[in-house]
Amino acid sequence: MTLVDFLILAVVAAICGMIGESLAGYSVGGCLTSAVIGYIGAFVGLWVARQFGLPELFTVTVAGTSIPIVWSIIGSALLVAALAIIRRATV
Numbered sequence: 001m002t003l004v005d006f007l008i009l010a011v012v013a014a015i016c017g018m019i020g021e022s023l024a025g026y027s028v029g030g031c032l033t034s035a036v037i038g039y040i041g042a043f044v045g046l047w048v049a050r051q052f053g054l055p056e057l058f059t060v061t062v063a064g065t066s067i068p069i070v071w072s073i074i075g076s077a078l079l080v081a082a083l084a085i086i087r088r089a090t091v
Contacts, residue, residue: 001063001064001065002063005062005063005065008062009062009065009067010035011035012038012060012062012067012069013035013036013038013039013042013067013072014031014032014034014035014038015038016038016041016042016067016069016072016073016076017033017034017035017036017037017038017039017041017072017076018031018034018038019073019076019077020037020038020041020072020073020074020075020076020077020078020079020080021034021037021076021077021080023073023076023077024076024077024078024080024081024084025084026080026081026083026084028080028083037076037079037080038067038072038076040075040076040079041072041073041074041075041076041077041078041079041080042067042068042071042072042075042076043075044075044076044078044079045068045070045071045072045073045074045075045076045078046068046071046072046075047075048071048074048075048078049068049071056068056071057069057070057071058070
């Protein structure tokens, strides 16, 4: 994977993380944090989809690495909502 491929995947993950944050109505941090949320959300969303036997929807593949966009957004929203609940419970 080249640097350009990594940057493209980072931008896609950041966009998915930002959409997930806006759906959850809570912001964890800045753009870099949104990218991390997008990556983790892709794993969470894909895991949830596999548990229910759902197909991968709208997958973006760059240099052999793929990110399922729909599940990344859903996973990001679930992750941010969980973080918001935990944060509000501790405050």
